[in-house]
Amino acid sequence: MHSTPSLQLTTPGSRYSARERLGLALIGVGLVALISVMFGAGAGANALSLWLTMGCITAGSAVLFSGYLKRPAGVDNNHVWFTPATARGMAGWLLGIVFTGFYVLLYWAPHNLEHLVRMTDSLSYMLRGEAADRWFLYGFFYTVAVLIMGARMILKYRGNRYQIVRTGSVMFFQLGFAFLLPGILKMLNQPEYYFSYFWPLKYDYIWPNSISYFTSASGLGVFMVFWGVVGTAVATPVLTYFFGKRWYCSWVCGCGGLAETAGDPFRHLSDKSLGAWKVERWMVHSVLVFIVLTTALLWINSAMGGGLLGALTGVLSQWYGFFIGLVFAGVIGVGFYPIMGSRVWCRFGCPMAAVLGLLQKYFSRFRITTNGGQCISCGNCSTYCEMGIDVRWYAQRGQNIVRASCVGCGMCATVCPRGVLRLENAGRKSRYNGPVLIHEDRVSVQLDDTWRANRPLMPPAQEDIPILTERDVQAMQLGGSRAI
Amino acid sequence: MMPQHVVVVGNGIAGITAARFIRKLSSARITVISAETDHFYARTALMYLYMGHMRYKEVKPYQDHFWEKNAIDLVRGYATRIDTASKRVIMGGSRAIAYDALLIATGSQSNMFGWPGQDLDGVQGLYGIPDLVTMERWTEGIVRAVVVGGGLIGIEMAEMLHARHIPVTFLVREKGYMDYLLPEEESTLIGQEIRDHGIDLRLATELGSIQSDKQGRCRAVVTTGGDEISCQFVGLTVGVRPNVDLAKASGIETNRGVVVNEYFETSAADVYAAGDCAEFNRDGIGSRRVEQLWYTGRNHGKTVARTICGLRTAYDRGVFFNSAKFFTVEYQTYGDIQARRPASVRTILWQDPAARKLLRIDYAAQGGVVRGFNALGTRLRQDVCERWILQRAKVQTVLKQLRRAHFDEELGPRPYKQLIRAYKQSEMSHA
Ligand SMILES: Cc1cc2nc3c(=O)[nH]c(=O)nc-3n(C[C@H](O)[C@H](O)[C@H](O)COP(=O)(O)OP(=O)(O)OC[C@H]3O[C@@H](n4cnc5c(N)ncnc54)[C@H](O)[C@@H]3O)c2cc1C
Ligand code: SF4
Ligand code: SF4
Secondary structure, three states: OOOOOOOOOOOOOOOOOHHHHHHHHHHHHHHHHHHHHHOOOOOOOHHHHHHHHHHHHHHHHHHHHOHHHHOOOOOOOOOOOOOOOOOOOHHHHHHHHHHHHHHHHHHHOHHHHHHHHHHOHHHHHHHHOOOOOHHHHHHHHHHHHHHHHHHHHHHHOOOOHHHHHHHHHHHHHHHHHHHHHHHHHHHOOOOOOOOOOOOOOOOOOOOHHHHHHHHHHOHHHHHHHHHHHHHHHHHHHHHHHHHOOHHHHOOOOHHHHHHHHOOHHHHHHOOOOHHHHHHHHHHHHHHHHHHHHHHHHHHHHHHOOOOOOOOHHHHHHHHHHHHHHHHHHHHHOOOOHHHHOOOHHHHHOOHHHHHHHHHHHHOOOOEEEEOOOOOOOOOHHHHOOOOOOOHHHHHOOOOOEOOOOOOOOOHHHHHOOOOOEEEEOOOOOOOOOOOHHHHHHHOOOOOOHHHHHHOOOOOOHHHOOOOOOHHHHHHHHHHHHHHO | OOOOEEEEEOOOHHHHHHHHHHHHHOOOEEEEEEOOOOOOOOHHHHHHHHHOOOOHHHHOOOOOHHHHHOOEEEEEOOOOEEEOOOOEEEOOOOOEEEOOEEEEOOOEEEOOOOOOOOOOEOEEOOOOHHHHHHHHHHOOOOOOEEEEOOOHHHHHHHHHHHHOOOOEEEEOOOOOOOOOOOOHHHHHHHHHHHHHOOOEEEOOOOEEEEEEOOOOEEEEEEEOOOOEEEOOEEEEOOOEEEOOHHHHHOOOOEOOOEEEOOOOEOOOOOEEEOHHHEEEOOOOOOOOOOOOOHHHHHHHHHHHHHHHOOOOOOOOOOOOEEEEEEOOEEEEEEEOOOOOOOOOEEEEEEEOOOOOOEEEEEEEOOOOEEEEEEEEOOOEOHHHHHHHHHOOOEHHHHHHOHHHHEOOOOOOOOOHHHHHHHHHHHHHHHO
16 A cells, blocks of 8 residues: 655746746746845836836736636636745745735835835826825826726636626725825825815824824815815715625725735635634724724823823823834835735724724625535635635525625635625524524533533543554555645 | 533535534534544545645645634544443444444445456546545556546545546446446537547446556456456546445444435434434435435535534535546536436527536526536536525526626636527427
């Protein structure tokens, strides 16, 4: 008999096609060029560097991702867990270090990015009428990432109308509302404002000093304040009632936009354990409480003419901005995509997601409907849920999924091989349908610990080691399979 | 009477569902003995392990702490015999576990039809994790694989190999893929889908023998027509049969499966059988005598749990449904759609000219009562279809209410008008 290796399902050799190799090579050239620019190469020809590097990366991506068109439209997750970049292999960690490193430079050592910033000057003058700074560079890279990876997303899921439209939407909002519009405002000498962000995500948009700053700036500034207040107080509850939190999280938001596009190859890395869910609820709601308290304090303080907190307010908002806004949302939120999945920030840190989640759970028509008894418990839905929701837990009981954290990306429904799941905004009555597969649930016994202690003593299970057939020997050695 | 100790042999969907429901209904001690894996996993997801969509961890429907929390003891081992007189399961050697009630849920085994060469290295079926391990080994670096048998597991195996960039020749005995279950249009559509993926689909072709190389490894298959196809791996997926080894060794009545009545009671007192391994002792209890599906296994387990807990309950098979996926094309079926439609049944068929989508509604020529639905590449809502069938809804009603059964993604296309047109054409052709 052959000895049985542990269940090591590894990638068979290098299977990159000529097209893929060409695409990767072009992207590689573009990235190397970018790094060279960072170290001062081509300093005299900034505009040219910009076009060359971005041209290479875009062309390479086009070649690489057009491969999707060669395959019939459908769910394409082959080799996801065999590919080091998407399975927390060496390449994955490397990517994580590169992403994180970029944030570290951006926040704490921006002088290292000086050459890159200068490279984008020409574009910045065109759009904003002034020289670039590091935040312009960041916004530019961010938008390029959303657009290129968004195009990939659309090609990959081109058989699914919901995915196409939703991805188009986040691309539109990132490009228009988070990149072009703020640039144009700058050109027009208006205050910097992002129309696609609201309190509490942009925690200072309804703080007293921002409001006085905007309203004193211009007529448009007054409109911005109005927009911000309406966005938070009216649009958020109303839209969430009708559509669930997805209207924001996976259609509009920039953080969500990046997660849904650049983060797509990493969505399965989210932690699905019960423990993670517990941490998530504590953490995200703590951040929300903190923001609400801070905002309230700031208003009381301003009403009292600074009598309550004095200089403390400034310190408070600075610390929040640093820890939550920068470290959490940026370094961990994006930098750790290849390690912890694409929605770490949205899940554990975003106060906007917390508000939307509470609304979604208690005041919304949105749910994911489970299609009767069709679930085969395969696990694709849970695996590819970027929010770490164990969708299968509900689906295999025939129960609808109503969860605060669900961002309505629709991926669980897309990857389900049996057509079990559908995102819906139907009436509220049918929302919680209970576990329909198990009407017998009504006759249920509560196991308490006294029963546990008193249960009849039997030889411990593990001691029953049987004489094994060959087939069992093979199976037994699969213990190693848990490692894959 | 509530048993004190329930032993379940087999941790598949039938055995585990039974154990879970017994736990809901009672505080009996529950022991699940199983040989293949420590924990329950989704057999239906085997393909995704090999294709890299998921890891073993992800195909376990319950996290590992679930069993301890619900006081279900798991024993890894092989039950060789049941001593029905002393009510003990013999685990080999001198080990035995006493039971008050015992459930045999031993599942199926891959069929082998005695082909010359079927025991060669590189030749195997696909039923469990051990098969995946050998498949991994045999398919490393190979040039071509042959899959024999055009059922649901065969097409999954073809897709698995295809995902690993291994060229596949797919031998199917029938003239159309699964044409014994599917009407012609469905069968043709799936055939196209298979070929579109570059699979060398050979219909009306049967395996004759498998040729060996000097090392005892398969090197080619020869069809009954005499064609030789060089290959280094042969997947034999010609159906599964109930695993009756344990019952047989214990003197419990077996036929094709372990024989049970509508309460899943076997010929031995306090011994039950459910899932793939069970065979009903008469027609009409299940949709067939042996039901080998995931959801039937779940329903068996749920029902037998009640009986074991003293709430003797007969099996209610409900309206038949099933689903599958053929490469990228999803398939759902509800009610009764026959491959060869009798004259008393009419059909409405819609096929998307641009995409691989198909919807079929069969109805009685007399009176128009709807009989069943087939959906390919489009999703229908089970409870709505089920209600229509149970309430004997007329085809006109169904067409009018069709949007209620719509289950495709939001914003997706909806072919209602086209279906109504197809209905009118169907009626006209019969007028
Ligand atoms: C590749 C594949 C894909 C499938 N896809 C689908 C699908 O999409 N939809 C669908 O409806 N059905 C599908 N099926 C069928 C479905 O998986 C089975 O119907 C179902 O798993 C049967 O469940 P069960 O509990 O009866 O038995 P099993 O799941 O077979 O469980 C029985 C267990 O008992 C163990 N065992 C057997 N004898 C002993 C013994 N003497 N001692 C200890 N342990 C023992 C076995 O090792 C096995 O682990 C598929 C099957 C396969 C193989
Ligand atoms: S449950 Fe589904 S729709 Fe919601 S976040 Fe997870 S994958 Fe997306
Ligand atoms: S809902 Fe779909 S994807 Fe999720 S476990 Fe069930 S069959 Fe698999």
